[in-house]
Amino acid sequence: xxxxxxxxxxxxxxxxxxxxxxxxxxxxxxxxxxxxxxxxxxxxxxxxxxxxxxxxxxxxxxxxxxxxxxxxxxxxxxxxxxxxxxxxxxxxxxxxxxxxxxxxxxxxxxxxxxxxxxxxxxxxxxxxxxxxxxxxxxxxxxxxxxxxxxxxxxxxxxxxxxxxxxxxxxxxxxxxxxxxxxxxxxxxxxxxxxxxxxxxxxxxxxxxxxxxxxxxxxxxxxxxxxxxxxxxxxxxxxxxxxxxxxxxxxxxxxxxxxxxxxxxxxxxxxxxxxxxxxxxxxxxxxxxxxxxxxxxxxxxxxxxxxxxxxxxxxxxxxxxxxxxxxxxxxxxxxxxxxxxxxxxxxxxxxxxxxxxxxxxxxxxxxxxxxxxxxxxxxxxxxxxxxxxxxxxxxxxxxxxxxxxxxxxxxxxxxxxxxxxxxxxxxxxxxxxxxxxxxxxxxxxxxxxxxxxxxxxxxxxxxxxxxxxxxxxxxxxxxxxxxxxxxxxxxxxxxxxxxxxxxxxxxxxxxxxxxxxxxxxxxxxxxxxxxxxxxxxxxxxxxxxxxxxxxxxxxxxxxxxxxxxxxxxxxxxxxxxxxxxxxxxxxxxxxxxxxxxxxxxxxxxxxxxxxxxxxxxxxxxxxxxxxxxxxxxxxxxxxxxxxxxxxxxxxxxxxxxxxxxxxxxxxxxxxxxxxxxxxxxxxxxxxxxxxxxxxxxxxxxxxxxxxxxxxxxxxxxxxxxxxxxxxxxxxxxxxxxxxxxxxxxxxxxxxxxxxxxxxxxxxxxxxxxx
Amino acid sequence: xxxxxxxxxxxxxxxxxxxxxxxxxxxxxxxxxxxxxxxxxxxxxxxxxxxxxxxxxxxxxxxxxxxxxxxxxxxxxxxxxxxxxxxxxxxxxxxxxxxxxxxxxxxxxxxxxxxxxxxxxxxxxxxxxxxxxxxxxxxxxxx
Numbered sequence: 011x012x013x014x015x016x017x018x019x020x021x022x023x024x025x026x027x028x029x030x031x032x033x034x035x036x037x038x039x040x041x042x043x044x045x046x047x048x049x050x051x052x053x054x055x056x057x058x059x060x061x062x063x064x065x066x067x068x069x070x071x072x073x074x075x076x077x078x079x080x081x082x083x084x085x086x087x088x089x090x091x092x093x094x095x096x097x098x099x100x101x102x103x104x105x106x107x108x109x110x111x112x113x114x115x116x117x118x119x120x121x122x123x124x125x126x127x128x129x130x131x132x133x134x135x136x137x138x139x140x141x142x143x144x145x146x147x148x149x150x151x152x153x154x155x156x157x158x159x160x161x162x163x164x165x166x167x168x169x170x171x172x173x174x175x176x177x178x179x180x181x182x183x184x185x186x187x188x189x190x191x192x193x194x195x196x197x198x199x200x201x202x203x204x205x206x207x208x209x210x211x212x213x214x215x216x217x218x219x220x221x222x223x224x225x226x227x228x229x230x231x232x233x234x235x236x237x238x239x240x241x242x243x244x245x246x247x248x249x250x251x252x253x254x255x256x257x258x259x260x261x262x263x264x265x266x267x268x269x270x271x272x273x274x275x276x277x278x279x280x281x282x283x284x285x286x287x288x289x290x291x292x293x294x295x296x297x298x299x300x301x302x303x304x305x306x307x308x309x310x311x312x313x314x315x316x317x318x319x320x321x322x323x324x325x326x327x328x329x330x331x332x333x334x335x336x337x338x339x340x341x342x343x344x345x346x347x348x349x350x351x352x353x354x355x356x357x358x359x360x361x362x363x364x365x366x367x368x369x370x371x372x373x374x375x376x377x378x379x380x381x382x383x384x385x386x387x388x389x390x391x392x393x394x395x396x397x398x399x400x401x402x403x404x405x406x407x408x409x410x411x412x413x414x415x416x417x418x419x420x421x422x423x424x425x426x427x428x429x430x431x432x433x434x435x436x437x438x439x440x441x442x443x444x445x446x447x448x449x450x451x452x453x454x455x456x457x458x459x460x461x462x463x464x465x466x467x468x469x470x471x472x473x474x475x476x477x478x479x480x481x482x483x484x485x486x487x488x489x490x491x492x493x494x495x496x497x498x499x500x501x502x503x504x505x506x507x508x509x510x511x512x513x514x515x516x517x518x519x520x521x522x523x524x525x526x527x528x529x530x531x532x533x534x535x536x537x538x539x540x541x542x543x544x545x546x547x548x549x550x551x552x553x554x555x556x557x558x559x560x561x562x563x564x565x566x567x568x569x570x571x572x573x574x575x576x577x578x579x580x581x582x583x584x585x586x587x588x589x590x591x592x593x594x595x596x597x598x599x600x601x602x603x604x605x606x607x608x609x610x611x612x613x614x615x616x617x618x619x620x621x622x623x624x625x626x627x628x629x630x631x632x633x634x635x636x637x638x639x640x641x642x643x644x645x646x647x648x649x650x651x652x653x654x655x656x657x658x659x660x661x662x663x664x665x666x667x668x669x670x671x672x673x674x675x676x677x678x679x680x681x682x683x684x685x686x687x688x689x690x691x692x693x694x695x696x697x698x699x700x701x702x703x704x705x706x707x708x709x710x711x712x713x714x715x716x717x718x719x720x721x722x723x724x725x726x727x728x729x730x731x732x733x734x735x736x737x738x739x740x741x742x743x744x745x746x747x748x749x750x751x752x753x754x755x756x757x758x759x760x761x762x763x764x765x766x767x768x769x770x771x772x773x774x775x776x777x778x779x
Numbered sequence: 780x781x782x783x784x785x786x787x788x789x790x791x792x793x794x795x796x797x798x799x800x801x802x803x804x805x806x807x808x809x810x811x812x813x814x815x816x817x818x819x820x821x822x823x824x825x826x827x828x829x830x831x832x833x834x835x836x837x838x839x840x841x842x843x844x845x846x847x848x849x850x851x852x853x854x855x856x857x858x859x860x861x862x863x864x865x866x867x868x869x870x871x872x873x874x875x876x877x878x879x880x881x882x883x884x885x886x887x888x889x890x891x892x893x894x895x896x897x898x899x900x901x902x903x904x905x906x907x908x909x910x911x912x913x914x915x916x917x918x919x920x921x922x
Contacts, residue, residue, distance in 0.1 A: 642813040643813045643814075643815070643818070646813055646814075646818050647817065647818055647821070650818060650821035650822060650825060651821065653821075653825050654821060654824055654825055654828070654908065657825065657828040657832075658828075658911055658912075658915060661911075661912070661915040661916055662915055721875055721877075721891065721893065722810070722875075722877040722891045722893075723810035723811055723891065723893065724810070724811040724812070725809060725810055725811050725812055725813065725814070725815070727813075727815070728809045728810055728814070728815040728893075728897070729810065729893070731815060731816075731817065731897075731900075732810075732815070732816070732875075732893035732896050732897050732900070733875045733891075733893050736862070736875075736893070736896060737862075737872070739858075739896075739900060740855075740858050740859065740862060743854065743855055743858060743899065743900050743903040743904075744855055746851075746903055746904070746907050747851040747852070747854065747855050747903055747906065747907070749907070750847060750851055750906060750907040750910035750911065751848065751851065751910070753910060753911060753914055754847065754848075754910050754913070754914045757914040757915065758914055
């Protein structure tokens with residue numbers, strides 16, 4: 011499993027590096043990653059487990075496990091992934107940035123793969139957040155569009171806040187259960203209050219990810235993404251992550267926690283009805299589908315969330331069915347957008363005549379979504395209704411029928427509005443029969459998905475095995491059901507028919523015109539905006555208070571803290587300092603005196619240049635002291651740093667006044683004097699105190715002994731830097747790199763425009779704006 | 780146009796070339812004698828500053844045709860990759876190993892995996908110096 015992830019990473023890297031030279035073909039290279047997932051899935055059988063210890067101290071191990079549900083999800087991530095990549099190859103014109111785009115999309119597929127095969131919950135969380143981040147990058151791919159940036163940020167904030175809640179929940183549950191393994195926690199579920207709270211938090215994460223009420227609003231915002239992304243992330247895979255987790259947890263915890271079932275049913279139903287209702291009011295094909303996806307996700311949450319075997323089984327079927335038809339519909343919306351340059355239902359019409367194949371694909375996918383017999387959507391919905399009838403959950407069944415009616419209605423609206431309608435409601439610039447038909451390669455992806463929908467609808471036995479295995483893997487009892495193309499003319503079928511009939515009425519009836527002017531539910535988007543504005547305002551005022559912009563005040567505060575905090579500790583745990591030697595040799599004494607003199611010179615200098623030179627003298631003097639003590643590496647470093655700093659100071663001095671400003675107030679100058687003296691005293695005393703306080707033997711002997719034969723180096727200082735303490739050094743150079751970037755950004759950000767242009771055109775520095 | 784001193788130009792040219800060679804020596808000698816990536820990077824960085832003082836930003840770019848960001852990224856990545864490679868021959872991240880190579884002219888050369896790590900450190904420090912010089916230098920030019 012790790013090899014699949016590594017391969018995806020490598021593909022992403024290649025695409026990112028050479029992608030822009032390959033143009034659109036990069037996407038075909040990218041398709042290798044999901045293809046590898048499919049190939050890997052076909053090559054394994056049964057449960058696959060892979061374990062690797064990573065951070066045992068906190069239970070963070072790289073443990074993977076593939077079971078039935080995982081396999082179903084991997085099939086979706088890989089299979090639909092390949093089709094999406096091929097589709098995107100036709101969707102994009104040759105343009106810049108496709109390498110970056112492909113790399114993100116490949117990274118997403120890898121993260122999603124990891125998510126559904128992760129056993130360790132912390133590992134799952136990492137992949138979970140990776141999908142959020144790649145989703146952010148993909149939604150914001152058109153980074154010159156404000157809507158795309160806003161949508162991306164909104165999606166990231168909502169899902170990341172949920173992810174954070176989930177992390178808290180994971181820790182609570184794992185602490186209660188004594189393990190971070192998802193499978194172990196399911197086999198032996200903790201039932202303490204803390205575990206219950208933890209599960210509630212995990213559900214918050216799952217609800218945000220799967221766009222459940224009241225977190226549903228980010229999904230329509232995410233429609234600013236290129237359509238392949240919407241088809242892949244925001245209908246087929248990523249939004250199923252929450253459902254995946256709920257499906258795993260529900261069979262065990264629905265029985266343990268009293269609030270579990272009511273929560274699932276309420277959240278699911280509200281989401282299903284709200285999304286369906288909103289979908290009816292949309293003019294944009296993609297927004298319509300997005301709201302429809304919200305609605306369908308609500309439906310699936312009910313099914314897998316209540317933890318009833320038959321419904322769990324139906325939920326698995328719906329996960330598959332929904333991924334197939336919704337991805338196809340999104341692709342169709344993208345084809346329409348690409349050919350007609352608009353997604354506005356009111357402007358579109360009559361496309362069925364010019365692109366019959368696309369129309370056929372859209373029609374079948376919509377029919378599957380609406381639950382028309384002989385299609386996979388019908389099989390899934392029928393299984394769900396049958397389960398609800400068996401369990402006598404009449405209220406839920408009524409809600410589901412209402413939701414399905416809405417689904418049928420917006421399905422008609424989608425299909426009719428784009429492909430059939432020829433009358434336009436007072437729209438100035440209709441788009442219709444003069445649109446050029448798409449190329450065949452463009453339609454192949456959705457056509458294959460639809461073909462599978464039809465085949466699986468007529469002969470469900472084809473996918474029955476996978477669905478049964480998926481259901482069995484979360485709940486042994488849920489594995490005893492089977493998909494059937496046709497049940498009977500029983501109650502479930504009556505309900506299905508009712509839903510279709512109501513949906514048709516809802517769409518046809520003139521009353522439905524009212525839908526656009528009906529009472530507006532307060533929108534969650536507004537709440538989100540209000541929270542965001544509030545936080546920003548708060549942050550601004552806090553920053554204004556704490557960061558006044560005065561360098562002397564900052565330094566004063568920092569130094570005062572540095573003096574006072576250790577001084578308190580030293581005073582409370584005083585260690586007698588042994589008798590000190592003033593100097594070991596005359597050279598040492600002379601150098602020390604020179605350093606002291608230079609320090610005085612620094613303070614007394616009136617010109618900045620003179621002060622800098624004196625400061626340099628202090629540094630060089632200290633370097634000489636190091637040499638006398640026999641530390642050539644240290645001395646060399648000190649010398650070089652002093653030189654570098656001196657040179658940089660001089661570069662900066664060019665823009666500063668020649669002389670220091672004199673401090674006017676006496677109080678201020680006394681305060682500065684006090685802080686400086688305190689700092690000096692502190693540094694000296696602390697060094698002595700720390701040296702006197704040693705209780706453990708030094709590591710020097712051990713390092714010296716091990717440097718040569720273990721690390722192959724005789725310079726122990728260098729061996730410590732690059733080997734014994736290599737991780738520290740890695741951290742330090744990372745800090746250096748970040749600081750360097752920060753300095754460049756800070757300084758160049760304020761540069762006049764012509765500077766910015768000049769540096770941007772020769773590619774030497776990034777445009778800081 | 781700034782008036783340029785021929786003597787300064789020639790002198791700095793000599794010093795800078797020497798410093799570049801010296802920094803490379805320090806980098807490779809570092810494991811057994813005083814030196815190492817950090818120190819070598821500082822020497823190189825100071826040479827860059829000298830170059831800037833003598834010839835301005837254009838000559839600096841002629842000596843160092845890559846952007847500071849690239850250097851910083853490459854350096855950190857190289858060090859990180861050395862760490863990751865530690866997994867392949869040992870148990871843990873950054874675990875080092877010693878390789879003895881027989882090269883045509885140099886004879887048997889002992890190299891440790893700390894060397895690429897140190898080269899990464901070197902590149903980062905050079906990148907830092909380049910970043911500071913270019914930004915501080917550019918900013919100050921017309922003020």
